[in-house]
Amino acid sequence: MSDSEQDENAAGDADSQDDGVGWLPAVLAFGLLLTAALFVCCGVSTYFLYQKRVELAARTLSGHTIPTIEQSQLEPEDKQAIVEMLGRVVEDAEAGRLENWQAGGVMNRLTRIPILEWGDLAAVEALIQSDSGFDEPAKQEAVTQIKRLRQAITTGTATSFDINEVVAPVLVEDQSLRGRSLASSPTTEQLQEVVTRARLVADRDQVSGRPRSQPSIVELVQREIEAGRIEGSK
Numbered sequence: 001m002s003d004s005e006q007d008e009n010a011a012g013d014a015d016s017q018d019d020g021v022g023w024l025p026a027v028l029a030f031g032l033l034l035t036a037a038l039f040v041c042c043g044v045s046t047y048f049l050y051q052k053r054v055e056l057a058a059r060t061l062s063g064h065t066i067p068t069i070e071q072s073q074l075e076p077e078d079k080q081a082i083v084e085m086l087g088r089v090v091e092d093a094e095a096g097r098l099e100n101w102q103a104g105g106v107m108n109r110l111t112r113i114p115i116l117e118w119g120d121l122a123a124v125e126a127l128i129q130s131d132s133g134f135d136e137p138a139k140q141e142a143v144t145q146i147k148r149l150r151q152a153i154t155t156g157t158a159t160s161f162d163i164n165e166v167v168a169p170v171l172v173e174d175q176s177l178r179g180r181s182l183a184s185s186p187t188t189e190q191l192q193e194v195v196t197r198a199r200l201v202a203d204r205d206q207v208s209g210r211p212r213s214q215p216s217i218v219e220l221v222q223r224e225i226e227a228g229r230i231e232g233s234k
Helices: 003-051 053-070 076-094 100-112 115-129 136-154 160-170 188-204 217-231
Strands: 171-173 180-182
Touching: 053 076, 053 100, 053 115, 076 115, 076 217, 100 160, 100 217, 115 136, 115 160, 115 180, 115 188, 115 217, 136 160, 136 188, 136 217, 160 171, 160 188
Parallel strands: none
Antiparallel strands: 171 180
């Protein structure tokens, strides 16, 4: 190869390298600008959502939470009391008597309360009492463990995330607002698994083996709504 050809090849290689380096800063700059734009968009969206928490709370409670509770397994008197309490929150929100931080606090606390699962536990307890697969000692043990679990719920140590796992063996997916409901005919083994999980959660939270007080879901909901209004999020 002649000297002139070598010089031309070398010049071509140099041009190719220069072109590659020339694009890199532009690509990096574009990437930085895109990242900055995304951060700005996220920040603006978060700000507007923060400012709309009262409106979002009212819509969520009236459009989903209250109707779902009305379809739940809760005792009728408990259901009515909780629906009335949540209805008052909606009224206050719509009347401007609730600030954004209060609405956020109430909703944050409500999501941690296993209101629907409380009704599931009552239904499970009734099914166990009518299940011939449980002898009398086993039935009494189920009552004790479910009561211990309810105690853990009312003291705030067990949340909806825990109780979801406890009742999962007897729930099936459906087209309800909740998206699942209690199975129509759970097996003895499934019911026993709920009792076992209830005991494990109660043991974890160091609940007394035989709690004397009768836990109340209505009192818990009322307490957390009031705390959300006064203290905000938990």
